[in-house]
Amino acid sequence: MNKIMGDYNKPIFWVSFLIIAAIIVWGIVSVDSFSAVVNWCFSALTNGFGWWLILLIAVVTLLFLGIIFSKYGKIKLGFAP
Numbered sequence: 001m002n003k004i005m006g007d008y009n010k011p012i013f014w015v016s017f018l019i020i021a022a023i024i025v026w027g028i029v030s031v032d033s034f035s036a037v038v039n040w041c042f043s044a045l046t047n048g049f050g051w052w053l054i055l056l057i058a059v060v061t062l063l064f065l066g067i068i069f070s071k072y073g074k075i076k077l078g079f080a081p
Helices: 010-029 031-068
Strands: none
Touching: 010 031
């Protein structure tokens, strides 16, 4: 077991790593096309879902805050040290 990363699924890690690295390299190498795609995605989300997206974010935020300040907020997630 690796002390830094612990036990992990290697194929999932490396595929995710390569996808994220490719997106970062694309953003560095071709700033114009990357910004055009990101702007298109943002416009599609805000124009298509606008108020629904804002409502969803507000509901999820309130749900998480409710869980944090309830008795369930004390539950530890993950492995015990």
